Amino acid sequence: MLTNPARQLYINMDIENLEQPVDDKPTGGLLSPRKSMSTQPTSVASQPAVRVGQHMLILRKQREKLNG
């Protein structure tokens, strides 16, 4: 029985292949929607696991700087 999931959780965090947040540029056409119709954010960056991954990436970069 798995009593401590920490190891699995850490290994499953694929932070090397995290998608970078893309800024939505407003389109300039006349028929373009003025505001987003959906209330739900569609960005991957809004996913909690991705947000944790972004924090981890910052910390890992700091570690890599320390370790050389």
Next chain:
Amino acid sequence: MAEPQPLLDAPIPGMALTAELGGRPWQSPAQYPTVDGAIEYYMSRMATDEFADSLLEVMEMGIPLTTLANTIQMSSVMEGKHSVDVGMLVMPMLIEMMMLIGDSAGIEYDNGLTELKDDTTNDAVLDNIRRKLKEKIGEKEETPEVEDVEEEIEEPTGLMARRK
């Protein structure tokens, strides 16, 4: 058909009624319901010197960081800081943060990310060494000698005893 087994680790009837509903911290809404809030809480807590000192002490004792991360998040759940699922999400970041603290202090630590198979190999290696040592020393398992003891049968000497 399988025979019913006794549930030895089942809760005692009425166990849930030993405290008032909502009396425990984890029964009320969490203080930090989102991952962002929980991360902010942990970052501010772990950035203090007191935390770093006590963490380094524990790390030097050889306790794996995975165990520490699980303990930290579990105690926060019990304190009602965040929910269990937020704790699960935050746990990898806790490990990373502790690794950073350990690296910045320049100490060796066990991150707990190695597979458990290593333990079995170590045991096997230890057994092998133990066996070789025994062979070298020449210890033989001594079988205890069983002495033949003749039982002395006492002859009855009473008045009612049988005569030969």
